[in-house]
Amino acid sequence: MQIILYNQTIALDHMQRHMLNPVTISGNLKEAFNIMSPDITINYNSTLTGKNYAYIPDFGRYYYFREPPTIEGNIMELHLYADSLYNYRNEIYNADCIAERSSSHFNIFLPDNAIIEEEGYVYHSGVLPYTFTPNNGSYVLTVSGGN
Numbered sequence: 001m002q003i004i005l006y007n008q009t010i011a012l013d014h015m016q017r018h019m020l021n022p023v024t025i026s027g028n029l030k031e032a033f034n035i036m037s038p039d040i041t042i043n044y045n046s047t048l049t050g051k052n053y054a055y056i057p058d059f060g061r062y063y064y065f066r067e068p069p070t071i072e073g074n075i076m077e078l079h080l081y082a083d084s085l086y087n088y089r090n091e092i093y094n095a096d097c098i099a100e101r102s103s104s105h106f107n108i109f110l111p112d113n114a115i116i117e118e119e120g121y122v123y124h125s126g127v128l129p130y131t132f133t134p135n136n137g138s139y140v141l142t143v144s145g146g147n
Helices: 089-093
Strands: 002-008 019-029 039-043 053-056 061-072 075-082
Antiparallel strands (some): 019 039
């Protein structure tokens, strides 16, 4: 099975990934495996040192290393875990939803205990179906209360 290993430099709780220095290798799955957390054995060489991210084309999934690789002789065992955030990034980006929390696109009418609220007024303006003429004086319309 083909595996592409990378150096990935972005924190795993972010949607983007910076996958650098790809190395394509062949590996073997351990007999009993879970597609979400496979263990794979490969032939070790020094170009694999520092790799921390993988893509397996046969599965169409990206993986991060759930623990450091183990090396015995010239065999290296990779302990991978599926990166769900990155694997489903397109679906997440295209989702039509209201996010519970956002640092830049928030809605003041949704409750969020992490935001400090200030008391104040909400102003609405609109066009009235009346014509006011300056010859008759000035008018200020205020409405108080309501829902």
